[in-house]
Amino acid sequence: MTTGTTEPEGPDDGWRRLDRRTLVASAVLAVGACAAAGVPTLAGMRSADRFSFGVAAVLVAVGVFVIVGLAVAAEWVRLARTRFRVGPERVEVHSGILVRTRKGLARERVRTVEVTADPVLRLLGLASVRIGTGQKTSVTDQPLELRALRRPDAEALRRVLLDREGTIRPPHPGEGSPDEAGEGGSSPRGEETLAVLDPSWIRFAPISVLTPTLGLAAFGVLLQGADWIGLQQTVIDDAADVAIALGLVITLVLGLVVVVVVGTVASLAVFVESWWGYRLTREPGIAATGSLHVRRGLLTRRSTTLEENRLRGVAVVEPPGVALVGAARVDAVATGLSAAGEQRSDPRGLLPVAPRAVANRVVAEVLREPTAPTEAVELRAHPVAARGRRIRWASAICLVPAVVLGVVAVLAGSIAFAVLATVAAVVGLAAGIGLGRLAYRNLGHGLVGNHLVTRHGAPGRRTVALRRDGVLTWTLTQSPFQRRAGLVTLWFTTAAGDGRYGVYDVGVDEAVAFATETLGDRFTPFLSAARMAA
Amino acid sequence: MTVPLRPPRESLDPRVRSWWRVHCLLWPVLLAVVLGVLGLLIRPIAWFLPLAAAVVVVGIVVALAFPAYWYRVHRWEVTDDAVYTRSGFLWQEWRAAPLSRIQTVDTTRGPLQQAFGLAALVVTTASAKGAVTVAGLDHERAAEIAERLTRATQAVPGDAT
Numbered sequence: 245m246t247t248g249t250t251e252p253e254g255p256d257d258g259w260r261r262l263d264r265r266t267l268v269a270s271a272v273l274a275v276g277a278c279a280a281a282g283v284p285t286l287a288g289m290r291s292a293d294r295f296s297f298g299v300a301a302v303l304v305a306v307g308v309f310v311i312v313g314l315a316v317a318a319e320w321v322r323l324a325r326t327r328f329r330v331g332p333e334r335v336e337v338h339s340g341i342l343v344r345t346r347k348g349l350a351r352e353r354v355r356t357v358e359v360t361a362d363p364v365l366r367l368l369g370l371a372s373v374r375i376g377t378g379q380k381t382s383v384t385d386q387p388l389e390l391r392a393l394r395r396p397d398a399e400a401l402r403r404v405l406l407d408r409e410g411t412i413r414p415p416h417p418g419e420g421s422p423d424e425a426g427e428g429g430s431s432p433r434g435e436e437t438l439a440v441l442d443p444s445w446i447r448f449a450p451i452s453v454l455t456p457t458l459g460l461a462a463f464g465v466l467l468q469g470a471d472w473i474g475l476q477q478t479v480i481d482d483a484a485d486v487a488i489a490l491g492l493v494i495t496l497v498l499g500l501v502v503v504v505v506v507g508t509v510a511s512l513a514v515f516v517e518s519w520w521g522y523r524l525t526r527e528p529g530i531a532a533t534g535s536l537h538v539r540r541g542l543l544t545r546r547s548t549t550l551e552e553n554r555l556r557g558v559a560v561v562e563p564p565g566v567a568l569v570g571a572a573r574v575d576a577v578a579t580g581l582s583a584a585g586e587q588r589s590d591p592r593g594l595l596p597v598a599p600r601a602v603a604n605r606v607v608a609e610v611l612r613e614p615t616a617p618t619e620a621v622e623l624r625a626h627p628v629a630a631r632g633r634r635i636r637w638a639s640a641i642c643l644v645p646a647v648v649l650g651v652v653a654v655l656a657g658s659i660a661f662a663v664l665a666t667v668a669a670v671v672g673l674a675a676g677i678g679l680g681r682l683a684y685r686n687l688g689h690g691l692v693g694n695h696l697v698t699r700h701g702a703p704g705r706r707t708v709a710l711r712r713d714g715v716l717t718w719t720l721t722q723s724p725f726q727r728r729a730g731l732v733t734l735w736f737t738t739a740a741g742d743g744r745y746g747v748y749d750v751g752v753d754e755a756v757a758f759a760t761e762t763l764g765d766r767f768t769p770f771l772s773a774a775r776m777a778a
Numbered sequence: 779m780t781v782p783l784r785p786p787r788e789s790l791d792p793r794v795r796s797w798w799r800v801h802c803l804l805w806p807v808l809l810a811v812v813l814g815v816l817g818l819l820i821r822p823i824a825w826f827l828p829l830a831a832a833v834v835v836v837g838i839v840v841a842l843a844f845p846a847y848w849y850r851v852h853r854w855e856v857t858d859d860a861v862y863t864r865s866g867f868l869w870q871e872w873r874a875a876p877l878s879r880i881q882t883v884d885t886t887r888g889p890l891q892q893a894f895g896l897a898a899l900v901v902t903t904a905s906a907k908g909a910v911t912v913a914g915l916d917h918e919r920a921a922e923i924a925e926r927l928t929r930a931t932q933a934v935p936g937d938a939t
Contacts, residue, residue: 770862
């Protein structure tokens with residue numbers, strides 16, 4: 245089966261083709277899609293009683309056969325017409341069934357190479373390669389995608405593309421290094437492991453908004469599934485019967501328990517799928533400064549490489565609840581990783597939610613600092629005026645339910661709703677004040693070595709450490725309310741991550757002092773004469 | 779408390795005030811026409827007519843009162859190392875982009891700006907949120923500054939990230 249991996253068109257022009265086994269993968273996917281659509285169709289035809297089961301089965305089988313055949317044929321043409329070449333200067337991909345497209349990238353502009361393998365590709369020993377420049381400034385810079393290559397070839401391609409010194413020859417089929425993208429077992433020479441998955445981290449997985457979301461989604465899936473087999477009304481009636489038999493309170497409690505249990509199981513499953521076999525390593529020598537390499541995933545293996553000279557800092561993220569149990573996640577702040585939504589998986593993640601000590605160690609290792617700037621920094625608090633602003637915002641949001649209930653009470657003249665509205669108002673106000681105070685406590689900024697650190701947020705919080713020389717421009721903004729309170733917001737823009745990071749609601753004098761400390765003569769020329777003299 | 783940053787040296791082209799005035803009038807008038815037509819045609823919402831009049835009055839007041847203030851607070855400057863701007867009357871903003879971090883320098887001209895002989899200078903950096911815009915320069919001046927900045931930034935090595 246490996247004979248068709250590559251068929252160079254000439255002796256030495258270096259053109260290669262995708263692996264033929266991709267055909268099998270697309271056939272399997274087409275069968276899977278047909279099964280997902282065909283079973284409900286079959287059930288629907290059957291329940292409509294218009295056809296006998298035999299006729300329905302034949303109709304569906306013919307449909308499946310045609311669709312799978314078409315999919316495989318289209319894939320065969322695509323494979324036949326796609327070829328790629330890694331030259332000394334450029335990577336080129338020629339593809340297209342009707343319209344021939346010729347894409348090319350200068351090799352020196354390649355910034356990310358992502359090797360992924362979904363379960364089907366993994367079983368076949370294949371992997372997809374995505375080559376990106378990390379910039380979205382022009383149409384010609386769209387990432388190149390090769391689906392699919394033999395896994396060792398994909399891995400070898402990744403190494404060649406990120407090899408700046410040109411020490412690695414372009415690979416020839418079957419000559420790649422051992423299968424590390426697949427199983428993460430073997431380490432190539434000189435690779436330094438910064439973190440591996442500790443299975444006990446799974447305990448943090450259920451502390452997430454994912455848990456209630458997935459728990460509620462399960463009900464929707466159940467009803468949809470019942471609808472496909474024509475039993476939706478029966479299920480609703482049965483549920484109503486059970487609810488009436490048990491009474492309102494027990495039903496609600498039972499429903500809540502089901503949501504929590506299902507949501508917990510689902511979030512554990514998501515964690516295992518995403519982070520199984522997680523390993524963060526540093527590969528020295530591939531580029532002048534080395535590169536970070538994240539491998540993870542149970543069914544779909546992901547392998548992301550990030551050149552260290554593109555790293556501008558890290559973000560330590562503590563989602564709501566996670567901060568309470570002393571854990572945190574680490575994301576990279578790197579150029580070319582800003583558009584997470586475009587990718588199938590968030591490529592910024594350097595570490596899943598793990599104990600804070602682990603997070604701090606990973607931050608220190610990744611930034612090559614003796615201690616993590618996010619931990620070592622002495623955060624300076626913000627003026628008390630910032631607290632009032634936060635309490636007002638949080639209370640306003642938390643009082644929305646009370647206002648809605650109050651309006652209903654007035655319109656309906658209902659005493660019960662008036663009582664509910666009062667309770668909601670008291671609870672909302674307490675929650676608002678609590679959240680506002682927390683948000684104020686979480687405000688902070690500081691400078692440690694070569695990194696500036698800023699923290700904000702409630703109920704979760706985010707601490708960003710940004711390299712000082714990674715700052716492009718500064719912006720100071722002041723709203724009329726901030727002016728009255730003597731506050732400003734100081735923004736540092738960077739080519740990485742969110743594009744800019746803010747020090748929110750800091751005192752005017754402190755903002756000026758902090759910007760001066762951080763940016764030096766990139767800020768001081770703009771100070772007023774009076775301030776310069778002082 | 780005032781922010782102890784010095785105002786940038788240059789003000790915008792004086793014609794920018796007329797441009798702002800037209801802006802302040804154009805949108806309220808368009809809105810008022812829509813409201814007025816609806817109010818005339820549909821009986822039950824005849825109160826749209828006074829609303830349309832009110833929108834126009836607000837537009838006129840804003841057009842008369844505000845551009846003079848805006849003209850005073852919107853300032854810009856190109857120093858030897860940076861582009862520095864200050865903008866906003868209520869929501870104030872100060873920005874500086876070092877020449878070494880500039881990626882592109884463009885000028886853009888909308889139809890209204892063309893009518894007044896104005897242009898906007900847009901200086902972008904590698905950050906998605908880092909563009910510095912000076913809207914309301916004389917269009918020849920803007921083109922000349924853009925060319926000068928482009929030459930200055932090309933002289934700086936590196937990819938400005």
